[in-house]
Amino acid sequence: MRTDTPPPHDPLETLGLTPAQTALYNAVLRLHRATCAELAEATDRSPEPLGRELAALVRLGVVDEQGGEYLARHPAAALGRLIADRLDRLAAESRRIDTVLGSIRSLIHQYDAGLDHQSGDFAVDLVSGADELYESVIGMAVQAPPLELLYTVPDKRTMSDFAHRYADQWIGAQRAGLLSCRVVVAVRTLEIPGVRDKLDRFSLAGAEIRTLGTVPSWFLVAGSGAAGMPAQWGGTLPENAYHFHLVRAVIVVAALRSLFEELWARAAPLPWTHRDDGVVRVLRLAGQGMPDEMIARQLGISVRTVRARFADAMAELGVQTRFQAGVEAARRGWLSRDAP
DSSP states (O other): OOOOOOOOOOGGGGGTOOHHHHHHHHHHHHHSEEEHHHHHHHHTOOHHHHHHHHHHHHHHTSEEEETTEEEEOOHHHHHHHHHHHHHHHHHHHHHHHHHHHHTHHHHHHHHHHHHHHHHOOOEEEEEOSHHHHHHHHHHHHHHSSSEEEEEEEOSHHHHHHIIIIIHHHHHHHHHTTSEEEEEEEEGGGGGSTTHHHHHHHHHHTTOEEEEESOOOOOOEEETTTEEEEESSTTSOTGGGTTOEEEEEOHHHHHHHHHHHHHHHHHOEEOGGGOOOHHHHHHHHHHHTTOOHHHHHHHHTOOHHHHHHHHHHHHHHHTOSSHHHHHHHHHHTTTTSTTOO
């Protein structure tokens, strides 16, 4: 029986390059500087369609044209701009999703009316107070351990309250097997004194924690049957006296779970969890455009060690190229100057 193997995915298609443009871009990189005729000979293609592809690469900003010659731009700069544009589009899409989620409360009453005659009342409880929030989670966990808890922390005040007043309860519950937590926190909340210690203890207890530049709102998902939504979507809990709605409706729980999974996929591990500062130093210098030999002289190590550290970085970050390693390391916060 014949089995057709699908062709491998071209990662640059995500940035708007066709397979033909990708092949041509690789040819420009190899030659570094070449005319259209030289590129046509190198790729075994006719000059006329090749010229159109080259014009497209120039418009995308990955190739420069000077006096009839085409010059390769450094991939970190050229593709970095395309990646930034792509991320901007994803962020705009995420904001549209946030708007939809913000309208859920206005739809609850319509959903309630349609559900009442089939399955009884639509349970929405208004809960007030930080103590009630954190203790209600423990209460649900005691009733059905281990409770899968998905939780977001978008602002410093909510994180400060959690770290200094309530984290120990959840750490103990996680350690005891009552909770199974995944948490997404805004990067700026990591600046609060004492937060790193609490999050490290939470992680050691078994919680999974990731960071994101911007978290759209506070919310929680408790198992498959309950979710917490703020009284004002996008507002901070402390500013609203910790008023929130505890909703037990499959459609709302599923929507918030989907949002959490999207945030989780975009989020990065805690910035201090990487292993090797030597790897980070190599990535930082490579990001400045230094070749291996110059990095080796700068750090006082051999070129072979530099290349071994690149290999370690790519393995740890789960990527295939040095460029991808730099992008992923930056996304995780490894390359910031205050990273350990």
